[in-house]
Amino acid sequence: MPAKPILEARGLTKTFRAGGAMFGKQFQAVKGVSLAVSPGETLSVVGESGCGKSTLARMLVGLETPDEGEILFKGEPIRRDRALRRQVQMVFQDPYLSLNPRRTVLDIIAEPLDVHGLARGAARRQRVEELLSAVGLDPAAASRFPHEFSGGQRQRIGIARALAAEPSVLVCDEPVSALDVSVQAQVVNLLIDLQKRLDLAIIFIAHDLAVVRAISQRVMVMYLGRAVEEGAADQVLVTPNHPYTVALRGSALEPDPARARLARGTAARGEPPNPVDPPPGCRFNPRCSRATDVCRQTEPAMESRPGLSAVACYHPVASHELAGAA
């Protein structure tokens, strides 16, 4: 039996006003997205740039307010409850931008302790030193400044800061994409290790499917603000059923040329359309070789299927089609 979800989102929608050529026009960067994650579990959210992953992450930690939908922590609406909010912390993408260069590591990591009144004086310093050890850094690093550290070490400082609030859920927004490939695995392994030790639920936003495969139990795929496929990581990444996931996977990590050809043929013709002006029907239909009239007219709903991933698609790719390409 899977553990009860600790964090749930139901029908989250976020509307922005566009800039540029579409200036002022309202559009939905995230539309009706639901998810749930349990202690000790990682749910990854993947999709091309601009599909709404960061906006979703920012809603989950309270940096953006959803226009519709709700976020529940242990079944309770989070809304403005500070004690519940503290339970969901964010690790940001760029450790160069997210750490204040004028503050010591001690003050950076202690900020959540100060804000939430968790420790003062000697206990504050001791807690920061414990957190530095927990993320694999020397406790003496507390008196130094961010510029004295490498990218990987800075991301460890960012993780320590998130953990200072004693969260149950970490929302990691592309936490390794700004790092050298050689240190990405170390930071991913640190997150996996911390998750085991602290029974953390992790929502991991990423575009690199190889990294996603290493860390996730479940994967949700987004396309232009919509969730289009969701299920067990192996199911979604190895035998995907939504034509968009097949294409995404084909372009990213498909080692088998025949399968990669199927992926390219199945979908993802051309550039993603602008989220400000999505096509009618299925948002993916202009790029999908399987699209029929119904796809061009009516947006498909996400449907769960026993033993398979959930998909929002009228013509999902069957596993024998993938097998046939191998």
Ligand SMILES: Nc1ncnc2c1ncn2[C@@H]1O[C@H](COP(=O)(O)OP(=O)(O)OP(=O)(O)O)[C@@H](O)[C@H]1O
């Ligand atoms: N504050 C904002 N105001 C207006 N538009 C925004 C705002 N934040 C994001 N957007 C737009 O919303 C859409 C989704 O952006 P978001 O950053 O969530 O996507 P993403 O999948 O995380 O992309 P990336 O991987 O490039 O960060 C994009 O078209 C983006 O330009």
